[in-house]
Amino acid sequence: MSLGPYASFIVTSYAAAAVVIAILIGWVVLDHRSLTARLREFDRSGVTRRSGRSAVDS
Template structure:
């Protein structure tokens, strides 16, 4: 059953489409940033840089 949106249909449809587009762009941005960050961490691991949180308690001052 289709809902009648009346005279404001173009505005409503455009608003929903714009909101959906923003959500898709944000999801894409998050995915790309995640890949970038994991690649950076792999590069750091390969170069011998370790995380401070990875040290044992006896290593800390």
């Protein structure tokens, strides 16, 4: 398979896009872990969510 005279540009572009996507996926995974840990911490300390209350609780 020959990509022609622009092979290095094409391969570099695809590699750069793959790296950016991998970084974004890693960022989302790390953020999810951080927020999950923070929510667990709030649950342990007794903080509740407003969405967990019914309308008659106010």
